[in-house]
């Protein structure tokens with residue numbers, strides 16, 4: 001992985017809580033969208049996402065926190081499952 005210049009992160013100096021919003025009410029959803037829109041124009045988005053994917057490798061959806069690289073934990077989990085060599089989804093016991 002190439003070095004990432006984290007000093008260029010657009011979330012630096014922002015209210016970090018926006019990237020870790022919980023809840024599904026309209027305010028929470030608006031905050032989450034605002035964070036994702038910031039990520040969309042962040043110059044290190046690709047590296048940020050790669051870093052999150054590497055760090056979270058092997059984790060389930062519940063082990064991925066916050067918005068990173070413009071994706072929620074749920075979206076990063078879905079991305080991980082689509083990548084070559086991904087582990088099949090674990091079956092639930094009946």
Ligand code: SF4
Nearest residue numbers: 009011039042045048
């Ligand atoms: S992509 Fe988003 S979470 Fe990652 S550094 Fe940029 S603004 Fe922050």
